[in-house]
Amino acid sequence: MTDSFLYFEGKKIPFTQGMSVAAALLRAGEVVFRETQVGKKPRGPFCMMGACFDCLLVIDGRPNRQGCMTPAQKGMKVSRQSSETLLGDG
Numbered sequence: 001m002t003d004s005f006l007y008f009e010g011k012k013i014p015f016t017q018g019m020s021v022a023a024a025l026l027r028a029g030e031v032v033f034r035e036t037q038v039g040k041k042p043r044g045p046f047c048m049m050g051a052c053f054d055c056l057l058v059i060d061g062r063p064n065r066q067g068c069m070t071p072a073q074k075g076m077k078v079s080r081q082s083s084e085t086l087l088g089d090g
């Protein structure tokens, strides 16, 4: 059952209450969340428990948010984190 939507790169992503942002994106088929600072390699969620930091996203304008640890909320604006995003900005 779908409760609501968030927006990822401008695309409407459905989620069920209680899901994390990462779970909602993965269910929608989105697997690339960020790129590495060295080499610009694609990365996506690996551990889903806050340990690997491969799920970093920009959420509502704030960089370095862990998608697996952030509850999905209605109307959130989420985007991929580029290699230019400074790790200390969050």
Ligand code: FES
Pocket (backbone or CB within 6 Å): 044, 045, 046, 047, 048, 049, 050, 051, 052, 053, 054, 055, 056, 066, 067, 068, 069
């Ligand atoms: S998936 Fe590993 S910290 Fe989020």
